[in-house]
Amino acid sequence: MTETNRTGRRNAKGLRPLLASGAAVLALAMSAGVATVPTPVVAQSYTFTNVAIEGNRRIEAGTILSYAGIARGQTVSGADLNDAFQRIQGSGLFESVEIVPQGSTLVIRVVEYPTINTIAIEGNRRIDDEDLLPIIDSQSRRVFSPTQAEADADAITDAYLQQGRIAARVQPRVIRRTENRVDLVFEVFEGGVTEIERIGFVGNDAYSDRRLRRVVQTKQAGLLRALIGSDTFIEDRIQFDRQLLQDFYSSRGYVDFRITGVNAELANERDAYFLTFNVEEGQQFAFGTVSVSSDLPEVDTDTFRGAVQARGGETYSPLRVERDIARLERLAIREGLDFVRVEPRVTRNDRALTLDVDYVLTRGPRIFVERIDIEGNTTTLDRVIRRQFNTVEGDPFNPREIREAAERIRALGFFSDAEVEAREGSSPQEVIVDVNVEEQPTGSISFGGSYSTSSGFGIAAGFSETNFLGRGQRLSFNIATGVDNQRYSFSFTEPALLGRDLSFGLGLSYAETNQDNSEYNTATGTFEPSLTFPISESTRLQVRYTLQYTDLSIPDESEVGGIVRAEAERGELYESSVGYTLSYDSRRNGLDPNSGVLLEFGQDFGGLGGDTTFIKTSARAVAQKLVMNEEVTLRATVEAGALNYDGDGSRVTDRYFLGSSRMRGFAPGGIGPREVGGPDDVDDALGGNYYAVARFEAEFPLGLPDEYGISGGVFYDVGNLWGLDNTDSATGDVLYEDGSFRHVVGVSLFWDTPLGPLRFNFSEAVRKESEDEEQNFELTISTQF
Structure with a gap:
């Protein structure tokens, strides 16, 4: 360590000179005493009637005497004096120590370590002072310790090692001040990233x-x-x-x-x-015979066998076994069988490469949960953590349920660390579950930009909080603006309404379009509360109420056809509807890591007040599978929708449009029914009451290094959009009302960049209609910063 004066001049003094040992002085003093002894074989001894301590300012003389351990009148040897020196030096309070016998007086001279005036870190650009200062133990107004300063330098170096900077070096240096004070400076050389x-x-x-x-x-x-x-x-x-x-x-x-x-x-x-x-790697095993057995007379094995989902011939997975065990234990509770444990007994068949699994239901120990203690949650309420347990005080203790609850707590995303452990309670038949968590930030403010070839550039800003007021509630507000549109949205979710697995959601949104791909303007406001709850392990049902406001207006000098103009004359409309969506998602249980299926079916029924009466039906099926050693991802999506309006029928703001989000290769409003020609030579995309689309795509590596994040893909889309309610007001020709299927093929280039995912689509319509508007290239990018 280099000693630096106030003007910055540096001398060749480091930390080790500050440790200038008094051992040499003691040795000289001892050797002088020994030299007076006439017989070398006789050990020198001392008796001191007085002990004089010199040089101490902050440290009391009594403290130094306690370290020395030499009492007045005590006969001591040279070895005892050396031990006293080592104890005083080892206290870490003194820069140097000197012990000198002077007749009947023992003189102890000390030089105290200076006091730290300030601590500074220089040369750090990659890690801020606010992050480095908490990891060092040296503190201002405390006694300076060279050993501690070196340890602090190592701690700072370790922080850089965690960033991959193995060449980082940290040198502690002192700057002398008046009144035996020093400034401690850690000079950092960060080095490059390895x-x-x-x-x-x-x-x-x-x-x-x-x-x-x-x-x-x-x-x-x-x-x-x-x-x-x-x-x-x-x-x-x-x-x-x-x-x-x-x-x-x-x-x-x-x-x-x-x-x-x-x-x-x-x-x-x-x-x-x-x-x-x-x-x-070893060999890949599959399930062999899967069975359920029990020696408990009250257990009906046939009932439990029906709850097992693992089947012979399927690829073996410990996760499947774990889920079957959890399912059987829950069934046992529903059957009124307490303290039943499921033990999987696996028999290995190396010749057939199968594993036979026998789920044995046995009687477990009679242990109860005494209480659940939660600590560390400064923001999150206890009930948010407690509801992750299916166990309450007084229930039978199930280790598997405790482990699953721990996983659910970690999955909340509210905590940087969460530990759940069980210990013995007030009796051997009771346990206490300790939950220790460490909070982490759950809110964020985002600013972003977007670009697409259809909508141009846009900006976005948003605020989100996933643990609002520590209640586990989700709150978000977003603003997105583009060249021709604006959207404002607010959402709130209570994931455990009334303490149950019942999610309450509230969505508010308002959107405006200003001649966005059309000659008319729209304004839409939506209010939508909903309830979502599970009806099986992989199936959920959402019920909702929707109140929607729509306004369709035509700017001056805009040329639109008779259909759109007639719909705009209906003015502002309010739609009030109730609806549901039933979804099945095999990805929720994750039993097959290489494939997943999502099925959705929903309907909305309008007429509960409002200005319109309608039924809106939608369905979607998505399947994905990884093949060729999981190098290639195959994905298929089939979706359809239908609108049935009574009275004056639907408007262009209600009907479906097939843009790039539903069918690639065409511009928004590029296919489907349209009104063309007439006195004003209009070309209005009208949308349709019905649509059906199937999308098939494959994503695969291009042989480039994975770290570039570039992959390729091919796709094939086929879709149809048709159906109008009222065409009597048309001033031009209405085309494609009956619909026809369009076919598109294309290739994609995916680039996963740190700034956001990029996707380049190059497409060609192999079958289309003459008035359709193609979009052969599409680029989308979005980022948050």
Whole structure:
């Protein structure tokens, strides 16, 4: 450490000179005393009637005497004096210590360490002072300790190591001040980021290196390496990657998978790492015979066997077994069977590569939950955490339920750390569940930009809070503006209304379009409260009420056809409706990591007040599957909708349009019924009361390094839009009212950048109508910052 004066001049004094030991002085004094002894074999002894302490200012003399441990009149040897010196020096309070026998007086001279005046950190740009100062233990107005300063320097260095800056160096230095005070300065040399140049795998046959790189959190350095935070070498992240790989293979039936080692080689230039995972995959196992058995007379095994979802021949997954166990234990509770535990007994068949699973229902120990203690939640209310437990005080203790509750607490996203443990209670038959959480920020303010070839540039701002007032409620407000449109939205969600698995939502929105792809303006306001609740493990039902305001207006000098003009003359309309949506999502249980299905069906019934009466029906089915060792993603979507309006029928603000969100290859309003020609030579897209679309696409790697985030795709869309209620007011020709199917093929380029996901679509309509408006290229980008 270099000593620096007020003007910045530096001398060749470091921390070690501050530790200038009095050992040499003591040795000279001792040797002088020994030299007077006529017989070398006789040990020198001392008896002191007085002890004089010199040089101490802050430290009391009694404190120094207590460290020395030498009493007046006590006979001591040279070794005792050396021990006294070591104890005083080891206290860490003194820069130097000197013990000198002077006849019957023992003189102890000390030089106290200075007091820290201020602490500063210099040279740090990547990590702020506010983040570094809390990790050091040296403090202002405390005694300076060189040992502690070195430890603090190591702590700061470790903070930089966590960012992948292994070349970082931190040097503590002192600046002398008056009155035995010093300023402690940590000079930081941050160095460059040591990146992961290459991630490789050895021993993997079932899955390619490219697929496994997508599993691990650590990423290779790429073109945008300055913006990517996961391409640096961090040892803790490597440990997490090991667990990710283990879970990945286990969920796919590789029960013998193990990682034999991880090699991290540093390049000669010390600017890059080469990371290699050595793995042994083993064989892939499937379920064999799946059965349920029990020696409890009150258990009907046939009832429980019907609750098991794992089937023979399916790929073995520990997650499936865990979910079956949880399902059987819940069934036991419903059947009134307390303290029943399910033990899976797995029999391995290496020849057939199957695992037979027998779920054995046994009687568990009679242990009850005494209480649930929650600590660490400074903002979140206790009830938000407590409702994640299906267990309450007095219920039978189920370790599996406690583990599942811990996962639900972590999944809330409210806490940076959450630990749930059980310990013995007031008796051996009772347990106390301790929940310790650490809060983290849950609110955010976002500003963003967007661009699309159809809507142009836009800006967006939003506020969201996922734990509003610590009640677990979600609140958000967003504003989005574009060249020809504005949208304002507000949403509120209470996920546990009345303390039950019943979600209450409230949505408010207002949108305006100013001749956006049309010659007319629209204004739409919506008020929509809803309730959502589960009706099975993978199925949920939403019921809602919707009040919607719509206004259709035609600016002066706009040329529109008779249909739109007649609809605009109806003025402002209010629609009041009730509706529901039933959804089934196999992705909720995650039993098959390579595929998932989403099914939705919903209806809205208008006429509960308001100006219109209608029935609106919609359906959607989405299926996704990973094939070719999970390198290629296949996705299929089929959706349809129908509007049935009584009276004057629907308006252009009510009907469906097939833009790029539903069917690629065409501009918004580019297909479907339209009014063309007439006295004003209009060309109005009218939308349709019915539509049906099927989209098929495949996404695959292009052979580029994964860290670039670039992949390719192909797609095929087919769709139809048709149906109008009233065409008598048309002043031109009404085309495509009966509809016809359009077919589009295309290729896509996906680029996942740190600034936002980019998608480039290049399409060609292989079947269309003459008046359709194509859009052969589409670029979408969105970002939040």
